[in-house]
Amino acid sequence: MSVIPKTRKEMPLTPLSSPTVGAMGKTGSWRTFRPEVYYSKCTRCTLCWVYCPDAAIMRQEDDSPQIDYDYCKGCGICANECPVKAITMKREEE
């Protein structure tokens, strides 16, 4: 929940924010490279889910990853961490 103060008196001493989905808008539009998962190679180790700095990877029931492209910024950490190279980064226009 976010409360936007109108006056100085309503302001907190320091800006505080609670976890919210997409407070800055859909940051997926910042992406240059897009991670793509090859589910046949994926071993369900969940390392990509652990390492994603934006919590843009969902863990599905079978522990396979599902990337939320609305918020994935395309940093490539998941592809780098994947021990079996089941994630590749592709240029957005391709």
Add this chain to the structure above:
Amino acid sequence: MPQMIIDTANHIAGYAAKAARVKVVAAYPITPQTTVVEKIASFVESGEMDAEYIRVESEHSAMVACVGASATGVRTFTATSAHGLALMHEALHWASGSRLPIVMAVVNRAMGAPWSIWPDLSDSLSQRDTGWIQFYCADNQEVFDTIIQAYKLCEDERVFLPAMVCLEGFILSHTYAPAKIPEQEKIDDFLQPYKSGWILDIDRPLSHSNLVSPEWYMEFRFMIQEAMENAKKLIPEIDKEYGKRFGFEYGGLVEKYQCEDADLIILTMGTMASDAKIAVNRMRKGGLKVGSARVRVFRPFPVEEVGRLAEHAQMLVTIDRHVSFGMEGFLATETKASLFNQKDLPLVAGFLAGLGGRDVTSETIEKIAKKSLGWMRAGKVEKETEWVDLKE
């Protein structure tokens, strides 16, 4: 019964952290500060102090660990000197901007290069604009008392800012002197448990001090300025209340000695004021109307009180154990700034002395005062900034 001890100011700072029931200490050793945190480490090890002692890899990490700890709503302490403080610089802004009442002992040491381990105030004065309150102590007892007072002040909801309690290396840090440690129950009664303004809590997650647009940034800065103004009002009140309970009082923001009828007042910070008092006593015997004013709090700067010194005095003389290269000492600058909009301006002369630990004796101060009295009688300051005892 209060406990009388004879110990170094550094160890006494450790006693103060224990008496304040500090819960987290994160620190990195550096001369001449090291024995502060060594004392605390021994208290934690023996179980006399119930605190987490976090060993870190640098002073930057020490301050960041303090920021994190303080954000969980616990009383937090650290200590450092010179280059350690400089390394903390970036994190100091995070502490004040996040409005966390961390108290840090700064054992003043000159900055290198050239390398020095001896005292001057250039380390803490360089952190002037970080939003930290700055106290400067004149003796071992005051170090204890000021740390307790600093928590009382910083944790007040009208303030919520961090504070440096500064003491000069070796002159105080490693010098044994008597100090009175009050009964723990009496300190507990004076310094109630810390109630934070906001708190990091895993059950109610939030992030703090994050990005704000130009629409909001200035207001957050203004609120820090407001808190500094509030601190200026509260410091004398807290000092008086402490004095009533424990018998030690330090004049609030400025400790004045023989100022009422003085023609000339010597302004100093830290231990130099003790030598200034001896010099004043000697000159008074010789019929010279001289007084001493010790600026105990540098941020917030006591503009009004320093301004009032000029009501009777014809001349103010500052002695800085510090230089802002290309200008003068900060005490000289701030003193002049405090006077600017007054009628009947006094003469002001700035002297630089004791840099890098060079001894400043009562004789040195008497020499400065007598030279200034000559200028006062002539009605003209011959040299606005003078380096004392500089080799030809």
